[in-house]
Amino acid sequence: MISRFLMLSFATPLALAGCATGPALVGGPAVQVLDTAELPAPKQVGADGELAYIIGPLDKLSVTVLGLEELSSKEVQVDTAGRVAVPLAGAIDAGGKTPSQLSSMIEGRLRAYVRNPQVTVNIVDSARNVITVDGQVREPGIYPVIGEMTLMRAVASAKGAGDFAKLREVVVFRKVEGQQYAALYNLDAIRKGVYDDPRVYPSDIVVVGDSPARRMFSEILKITPLITTPLVTLIAYRR
Structure with a gap:
């Protein structure tokens, strides 16, 4: 067609x-x-047809650090500037990133405190x-x-x-x-x-x-x- x-x-x-x-x-x-x-x-x-979601302002995310409940956040909101605050990792520019990219960024920040951190970021609610x-x-x-x-x-x-x-x-x-x-x-x-x-x-x-x-x-x-x-x-x- x-x-x-x-x-x-x-x-x-x-x-x-x-x-x-x-x-x-x-x-x-x-x-x-x-x-x-x-x-x-x-x-x-x-190429596989899957939609790689791009994080934007006011999106709500869940951040899970494997085996470390105290560093995990069931719900954290991206601010209007596209930044998100994560325990120990601090404020991170999340806007324009995929959940996988943000996970890697948080892992990089946490390596100063945790050995081999494994972080998962999921979309809880999206404004876009x-x-x-x-x-x-x-x-x-x-x-x-x-x-x-x-x-x-x-x-x-x-x-x-x-x-x-x-x-x-x-x-x-x-x-x-x-x-x-x-x-x-x-x-x-x-x-x-x-x-x-x-x-x-x-x-x-x-x-x-x-x-x-x-x-x-x-x-x-x-x-x-x-x-x-x-x-x-x-x-x-x-x-």
């Missing part, structure tokens, strides 16, 4: 033109048409491990990402699509390495097994039908009323 990948500029009106791979957006020199299978995954996703679900859903809001969440599960977490939702016009927004992407999905086609239910990640924004987010795709929808493959775009803003 191949979807069309487009870089959009909203400074000029968008029109549609035919090409060898199907309809493409044409709107000036900023438009570039490529082929891709899906939205790019966040940078912290490894969430997605936003908006548009025509029954309960728009911010929801935690639990395990490998997919688009259908994200909509279900908001109590499902609303009575007036347009299931063929579901948009997912994602920022990867400073680039803003958007993809248009047909939720009804996914339910019927026409194509796979795409995975969503923390910080994604999901907008279901009938909302301002669909305006960027309005010209496409006039020409291709039945979206049977995802339409993935890179949104380029003029400076």
Whole structure:
């Protein structure tokens, strides 16, 4: 399954033109048409598909030092500057680190007091491990990402699509390495097994039908009323 990948500029009106791979957006020199299978995954996703969580401000962590209960903390909160205080280890810059990286840093600090310390850091509660679900859903809001969440599960977490939702016009927004992407999905086609239910990640924004987010795709929808493959775009803003 191949979807069309487009870089959009909203400074000029968008029109549609035919090409060898199907309809493409044409709107000036900023438009570039490529082929891709899906939205790019966040940078912290490894080759095995596992999400390496990055610690951020206000996250709550548990710190366990094997065999040393007095140095362990069932719950410690990262402050707004991204620092966390650990017994004997002191204040450590945790922001931007993975739990594994923070574990190694704490072990390094504790070696001055403990022989061969073994430290485990786990996420208790995350201020950033969430997605936003908006548009025509029954309960728009911010929801935690639990395990490998997919688009259908994200909509279900908001109590499902609303009575007036347009299931063929579901948009997912994602920022990867400073680039803003958007993809248009047909939720009804996914339910019927026409194509796979795409995975969503923390910080994604999901907008279901009938909302301002669909305006960027309005010209496409006039020409291709039945979206049977995802339409993935890179949104380029003029400076």
